[in-house]
Structures are given as structure tokens and as C-alpha cells.
Amino acid sequence: MSADGFTTCLWFDGQAEEAAEFYVSVFKNSAIGRVGRYNESGPGPAGSVMAVEFTANGQKFVALNGGPQFTFSEAVSFQIFCADQAEIDYYWTELTEDGGEPGPCGWLKDKYGLSWQVVYDRLIDMIGDPDQEKASRTMKAMMGMGKLDVAELNRAYAGE
Secondary structure (H helix, E strand, O other): OOOOOOOOOOOOOOOHHHHHHHHHOOOOEEEEEEEEEEOOOOOOOOOOOEEEEEEEOOEEEEEEEOOOOOOOOOOOOOEEOOOOHHHHHHHHHHOOOOOOOOOOEEEEEEOOOOEEEEOOOOHHHOOOOOOOOHHHHHHHHHHOOOOOOOOHHHHHHHHH
């Protein structure tokens, strides 16, 4: 196995290049790489984009124009751990604009149907706290949210 880790392939129906450009615009440490095009052998029209390599937040991806056979589902999502409310607000806004859909508990779908979890980076420790009252209050607060509210999560954790 290569020492370079994994590359995630995202299947699109004609929007691979547009999606890669979108993700590169949202995340720091991002860039478009090689662009492969279909030739006369198909299955796409000769010259059209087949695949786009890109890096988003340092992670390697390939956006593939594979056709309409497969679509994204919530069974696979990407987690974005955020240090504060400003980061949560930024990613929530960027990823839900132009047709994205907010969901419960920090989850959302972007305009391509890809699922994301925009998470407060302390949340896992808070809901896993050995003090079950703190953990339960925080979990209850989170379950009532769409976009996560850091101040409210901290208040619930503190018992305020």
C-alpha cells in the first residue's frame, strides 16, 4: 500500500470540475490538481472532464464525472472540527448556500448532496464526559440544534 494515504473519490453527474472548484474555494490549504478528460473511447463526450484531482484542507480527493447511476447519502459524511462559533458559522454558511440543506445536530448537505458535520471541536469530550449529568445536558442541547451553538453547548455543559 502506498505511504501517501488515501484519496477519496467523489462521484458526480457532470459537476466534477465545478464541485472541485467550490471545495477548493471553501477550505484553506486547497488546490486543483490534474484534470483528466474523456477521449474518443468515452464513455463521456470526447474532451469533457472525466476527473479532477484536488486537495481540500490538505485531504486528497478526485471528483469523477461518472454519470447519474450513484448519488451521495448520509451514510458517508465529512467532519469539520471547528474551534469556535466563527468557524462553525463560516463553514455552515459556505456549505449550505446556493442549494445546500441544513440538517440536525450540526449536519448539513451541500449543493451537490454531499453530507458534512460541522462540529465544535470540544463536543466529543463534552458528551463523553464521565460526569453523566454534564454529558447528558450537552447531548440534549445538541440534539435540539441544527447549526451548533457553541455558547449554548458550553452553558449546557456547565449546567447554567
